[in-house]
Amino acid sequence: MFKWVTLSLIVLTLCFSGFASAEKPNIVLIFADDMGYGCAGSYGDTGLVPTPNIDRLAAEGVRFTDGYVTGPACAPSRYGLLMGAYQQRIGVQGTWDAYVNLQDGKPRDTPENNRVPSTHKMVHQTLSGAGYRSAVVGKYNLSSYPKTTFDEGHSVMMFAGDYFPDETGYYGGVGYMLAPGTYKRILWGPERPGDEYLTDRLGRQSVEFMEREHERGRPFFLYLAFNAPHSPMQAKKEDRKVVEHLETEATKMYGAMLHSMDENIGKVLDALDRMGIADNTIVAFASDNGPSFAYRVDWPENWPRELLGSAGPLRGHKGMFTEGGIRVPYIIRWPDGLQAGQVYERPVSTMDLYPTFCAAAGIPIPETTKLDGVNLLPYLRGEVEGDPHDVLYWSIRNRGAVRQGDWKLYVDGKPQLYNLANDIGETTDLSKQHPEITRELNQKFQAFLEMQPPKLYKGKTPFD
Numbered sequence: 001m002f003k004w005v006t007l008s009l010i011v012l013t014l015c016f017s018g019f020a021s022a023e024k025p026n027i028v029l030i031f032a033d034d035m036g037y038g039c040a041g042s043y044g045d046t047g048l049v050p051t052p053n054i055d056r057l058a059a060e061g062v063r064f065t066d067g068y069v070t071g072p073a074c075a076p077s078r079y080g081l082l083m084g085a086y087q088q089r090i091g092v093q094g095t096w097d098a099y100v101n102l103q104d105g106k107p108r109d110t111p112e113n114n115r116v117p118s119t120h121k122m123v124h125q126t127l128s129g130a131g132y133r134s135a136v137v138g139k140y141n142l143s144s145y146p147k148t149t150f151d152e153g154h155s156v157m158m159f160a161g162d163y164f165p166d167e168t169g170y171y172g173g174v175g176y177m178l179a180p181g182t183y184k185r186i187l188w189g190p191e192r193p194g195d196e197y198l199t200d201r202l203g204r205q206s207v208e209f210m211e212r213e214h215e216r217g218r219p220f221f222l223y224l225a226f227n228a229p230h231s232p233m234q235a236k237k238e239d240r241k242v243v244e245h246l247e248t249e250a251t252k253m254y255g256a257m258l259h260s261m262d263e264n265i266g267k268v269l270d271a272l273d274r275m276g277i278a279d280n281t282i283v284a285f286a287s288d289n290g291p292s293f294a295y296r297v298d299w300p301e302n303w304p305r306e307l308l309g310s311a312g313p314l315r316g317h318k319g320m321f322t323e324g325g326i327r328v329p330y331i332i333r334w335p336d337g338l339q340a341g342q343v344y345e346r347p348v349s350t351m352d353l354y355p356t357f358c359a360a361a362g363i364p365i366p367e368t369t370k371l372d373g374v375n376l377l378p379y380l381r382g383e384v385e386g387d388p389h390d391v392l393y394w395s396i397r398n399r400g401a402v403r404q405g406d407w408k409l410y411v412d413g414k415p416q417l418y419n420l421a422n423d424i425g426e427t428t429d430l431s432k433q434h435p436e437i438t439r440e441l442n443q444k445f446q447a448f449l450e451m452q453p454p455k456l457y458k459g460k461t462p463f464d
Helices: 052-060 074-083 123-129 198-216 237-243 249-275 350-361 435-450
Strands: 026-032 062-064 133-139 152-157 187-189 220-225 234-236 281-287 330-333 342-344 392-396 399-404 407-411 416-419
Touching (some): 026 198, 026 249, 052 249, 052 281, 074 350, 123 133, 123 220, 133 198, 152 198, 187 237, 198 220, 198 249, 234 237, 234 249, 249 281, 281 350, 330 350, 392 435, 399 435, 407 435, 416 435
Parallel strands (some): 026 220, 026 281
Antiparallel strands (some): 062 330, 281 330, 392 399, 399 407, 407 416
16 A cells, blocks of 8 residues: 655655764654644744744744645644655545544554554654654654554653543543543643643653653654644643733633643753753754644633634635645754754745754665655755755645645645745635646646545545
């Protein structure tokens, strides 16, 4: 099922660059959950809550204006991120494809035998094979859950997790499958003094892992995958003061969850400073998709139905192939390897992080692992001009999008064409004015669909 065909988008399978550090850099990959493009101050300052630590990363690193995920929903986005390749190549198109073998809470996949073939090594496996110690802290959302292919796992979740523990100390959805009907409560907590907020727990466990590996003198790869600000809508009472200015209760809840995530990103950055290893540590930050509506919560009748978070100037939200669903905050900081304060304005993808990390560490990609991602370091250092990708693709079933340069084809029924340089909000369909571009991009999109194996999930979905 794992078939690879030659397309113009397939690029480097070895990732070396002209830069080589005397020591392998530590790598911290931070992935937010359902955080919109406009939710960080450095991406538009929409008036939600301050995000000083995300903004600090942007100021001290490279901020990408056109950073994309590989899918507009949690699971496919995470497959593409860790594989460094289009997740459609293994039959993962939508979130449902990550659950097809996880029925009744009984995983049928194992880390050794799952839908990502053993011949294709994910980024953490490649790094671990080269001497790194890898850990996932938080939301995994890949097959074989609750087991993972990382060296360590802490507070591992599939789709979501309760932010406060129950009276026995367990966090719903952490370490096991969520039971139907769970995480519906909207809550300002804790209900019991001393209960640890899950976002704080993820921050603490991340710092503990980094400190332990630093003491042992070996490089580490930390994948800190927050479930914030994804539902359930549960926040800390002490953060109410931070969101007093927000109008609705739902927005206040979202803002408080976002604030806590930013605080814990700050704890990670402070720990790197304290250990004296910040300069040779790569910290990458992105969100898994655009902003969303709350899932499965007991939404009060007197609350207006509203999008939680902001896509800024972009159109759409999670689950959509408009920019608001797939363009996200995207930052890389590496003081020893990249000039601070850069703003990079050409299209990149989260699948580029895999070869970029390997290039920074001087690690070759395994021969049987085929990437669609591109090593970004030569582009960020001015050594190579032009776009890292000739074309980028997105799809679920027969819907999706194609971006080539500033042109974007949006396919949901009749194809629509937009020029993102002049129309970031995708307000004016130019397909009639430019039929040749529309036809060319649509042909490329159809070729992308044709190279894919069948979807894994055989049931009905909102995309059918």
